[in-house]
Amino acid sequence: MKTDTALRVEAMDALIAALGEVDAERFISMVSRDKFDYTNWRRKKLCKGMTLDEIYEEAAAYEKKLDRL
Numbered sequence: 150m151k152t153d154t155a156l157r158v159e160a161m162d163a164l165i166a167a168l169g170e171v172d173a174e175r176f177i178s179m180v181s182r183d184k185f186d187y188t189n190w191r192r193k194k195l196c197k198g199m200t201l202d203e204i205y206e207e208a209a210a211y212e213k214k215l216d217r218l
Contacts, residue, residue, distance in 0.1 A: 161177075164176060164177070
């Protein structure tokens with residue numbers, strides 16, 4: 150397991166790579182000030198229409214992918 154600091158650095162690097170510095174900072178500001186429930190959002194948006202078994206299979210495949218890296 151990564152330390153909190155390592156996770157923050159990696160997350161910011163990923164956001165900056167995906168969005169650029171300005172939009173990454175904007176995103177962090179929006180999440181910080183909004184009452185945003187990421188877990189609820191993920192359930193509604195990313196898992197919509199998926200069975201529990203499908204979600205499990207996707208998560209297991211992702212975990213295996215990480216283990217190979």
